[in-house]
Amino acid sequence: MAKEHRYEATVTWTGNQGTGTSGYKAYGRDHEITAPGKPPIPGSSDPAFRGDPARYNPEDMLVASLSACHMLWYLHLCSRDGIRVTAYDDRATGVMAEDAGGSGGGRFTSVTLSPQVTIAAGDPDHARALHAEAHRLCFIANSVNFPVEVRPRITLAG
Incomplete structure (x- = not known):
């Protein structure tokens, strides 16, 4: 079970x-x-x-949830595989489309994660490849019905 x-x-x-x-x-x-x-x-x-721009909205939270889930899996995989991450920053973006005709409904059509990762130890190619595994394992990405694209950039520290 x-x-x-x-x-x-x-x-x-x-x-x-x-x-x-x-x-x-x-x-x-x-x-x-x-x-x-x-x-x-x-x-x-x-x-x-008509929302308050100083407060989080559900759309912000969905994009942030996808980004955080991916990051947490990625950091886990890096620690498992001997890749020492010293910085991680993702400026994630999401696209939501309203239904035509003003019915008030809509849906997300895509989210793009753009993690900028700095590593101090480990193979940069392997560090980049681990993003695919993190995406495959992410609980939130596995729960949505729209594409989530991951565009990582790996930088060596120093």
Whole structure:
């Protein structure tokens, strides 16, 4: 039997400006995301949908989840294979398309991860190849129905 892991999060809407959802412009999109024992994350909708640009939106969080999952697998694989990573930075980007006709729906069509990795020890070609294995193992990438492309760049320290 496969091992299962369970996760819990609470999303609490904090955007009631006095009249609830009495109209599209009458309520804020602000919310707070919490999980047991962790600090809260301020959330909102994308500014294109009347959200607060200073808060994380679900689309930001999806792109960040893909990036973080890939990074964590990659670091694990590097440590296993004797590649010493000293820096990792990914400027991940996602593309979401709204449905035609203004129905309000939409979907992500792609995410591109662009990890910039600095290594102090190990073979740069092997370090680059491990990105494919990290992508194959990433729980989040295995859970989405759109392509996730990985474009790594490896730099030797010093």
